Amino acid sequence: MMRMIFAALALLAAPALAAARPDAALLKAATAEAPAVTATLKKLVEIETGTGDADGMAAMGQFLEAALTARGGSVTRQKPTGGVAGDIIVARWKGTGKGKLLLIAHMDTVYQRGALARAPFRVADSPQGSLAFGPGIADDKGGIATILHTLPLLGAKDFAELTVAINTDEERGSLGSGASITELARGQTAVLSFEPTTMPERLTRGTSATNTVIVTIKGKASHAGNSPEAGINALTEAAHIIQATSDLDRGPGNRRFNWTVVEQQRGVRNIIPDSITLTGDLRTADMAQFDAFKAELLDRLKTPSIPGAVVTAEVRVNRPPFTATPASNLLIEAAQEIYGGLGKQFTVTERGGGGTDAGYAALAGVPVIESLGLPGAGYHTTDAEYVYLESVPRRLYLAASLIRRLGR
Incomplete structure (x- = not known):
C-alpha cells in the first residue's frame, strides 16, 4: 500500500x-x-x-x-x-x-x-x-x-x-x-x-513530541515565625530545582524544556510548606532526546539541596x-x-x-x-x-x- x-x-x-x-x-x-x-x-x-x-x-x-x-x-x-x-x-x-x-x-x-x-x-x-x-x-x-x-x-x-x-x-x-x-x-x-x-x-x-515532567518535593511543616529551622521548606527546595535545571532547555530548534506550573497542597502564610509539585513542559524530536533529558534531570535531582527533603520525578510521554x-x-x-x-x-x-x-x-x-x-x-x-x-x-x-x- x-x-x-x-x-x-x-x-x-x-x-x-x-x-x-x-x-x-x-x-x-x-x-x-x-x-x-x-x-x-x-x-x-x-x-x-x-x-x-x-x-x-x-x-x-x-x-x-x-x-x-x-x-x-x-x-x-x-x-x-x-x-x-x-x-x-x-x-x-x-x-x-x-x-x-x-x-x-x-x-x-x-x-x-x-x-x-x-x-x-x-x-x-x-x-x-x-x-x-x-x-x-x-x-x-x-x-x-x-x-x-x-x-x-x-x-x-x-x-x-x-x-x-x-x-x-x-x-x-x-x-x-x-x-x-x-x-x-x-x-x-x-x-x-x-x-x-x-x-x-x-x-x-x-x-515536537509533547511530554510532561512532574517533580514532587516533600518537606516538613513547622511554624514560620517560632521554629522555621525545625521544618524542611519544600518551596525553597523547589526554587533550587528550578534554578538547577534551567539549562536543560536547549533553545530554538532543539530540545525545549520549561517549568510551567507550581502547586502547593496547602498554603498558609505562617507555615513552612511541606509539599510542592512542579510541572514542566518538555518538547523533543525523538525518544533519544527524551531519554537523554530524563537521565540529566534525575542526575540533577539525586541530592536535594536541603537535607531531609524528598524529591521524586516522573517524565511522561504524551503526544508523539x-x-x-x-x-x-x-x-x-x-x-x-x-x-x-x-x-x-x-x-x-x-x-x-x-x-x-x-x-x-x-x-x-x-x-x-x-x-x-x-x-x-x-x-x-x-x-x-x-x-x-x-x-x-x-x-x-x-x-x-x-x-x-x-x-x-
Whole structure:
C-alpha cells in the first residue's frame, strides 16, 4: 500500500521545479468563497471551547455536525477515551476519484470560559491587510474554517473518499483522541493537517513530541515565625530545582524544556510548606532526546539541596513527534509548486516547537502535511491572537488544489 502511495505522490510532485499554472476557475471560486470565512470565524470564536469545557464542546459539536451535514457529509461522533469532554466529529464523503484523504483539525483552545468577554471577535486593519482577532482564532478555528470553506470547492471526481475529523483535546496532547486519529489515518492516500502557520507563511518537516515532567518535593511543616529551622521548606527546595535545571532547555530548534506550573497542597502564610509539585513542559524530536533529558534531570535531582527533603520525578510521554518522510516531503514540494503558481512562496522549517496531531496521524505510516490552516500570530496569548484575512483565498485554493491532485 505504501509503495503505491509513494508512486502516486512522486507523480504528483514531478513538476515541482517549476511553478504550476494556476487553475483560473478554482482561484475564482476560492476568491468568491473567502468573504464567508470571516463570518464563520466569528461563529466559531463565539463558541468558547477551552479544553475540558463540556458545554462549549457540546455547542461546537452541534455547530460542526450541522455545517458538515449541510455540505453533504455523513456525520458520526466518536467518544474520546479517558473521560475527555466532547465528541470527535467525523464526516465522510464518497466520490468517483482515486485517492482517500483525511483532513484534521481541533475545536478546543487553550482559553477557558470568560476569555471571549475580555477579547471579543473583531476585525481590524493593519499594514498587512485586515486581521481578525479572537481567542483560538488561529489555533485552530482558522483551520476548521479553512476546511469548511474548502469543501464547496470540491466535486465528486476530486476524491474516492474524503474524511474530516475534528477532535476536542489537542491542546492537552490528544490523549483521548490520538488513537482515533491514527486509526482514521490508516489506509489514507495522505493526511492534511490544518494547524495554523505564521506570516510569512511556513511549512514544517516536523513537530515536537509533547511530554510532561512532574517533580514532587516533600518537606516538613513547622511554624514560620517560632521554629522555621525545625521544618524542611519544600518551596525553597523547589526554587533550587528550578534554578538547577534551567539549562536543560536547549533553545530554538532543539530540545525545549520549561517549568510551567507550581502547586502547593496547602498554603498558609505562617507555615513552612511541606509539599510542592512542579510541572514542566518538555518538547523533543525523538525518544533519544527524551531519554537523554530524563537521565540529566534525575542526575540533577539525586541530592536535594536541603537535607531531609524528598524529591521524586516522573517524565511522561504524551503526544508523539511528527517527522516528514520522503512521501511527506513530496507533499511539501507539491504545495510549494501550487503556491508558486500564485506568485507566493513558503519558508520550510525542519521542526517547530509545537506538538500537533500530525504525530498521531503519521503513526499510521501514511504521508502527512502540516500547517494548512490560516496564517496568524499570538497563539496561546490573552487578547492578541489573530489571523490574516488577506491570505484566505490562497489558503482555500491551496487546500482544494492538494485534495484534487491527491484524490483524482
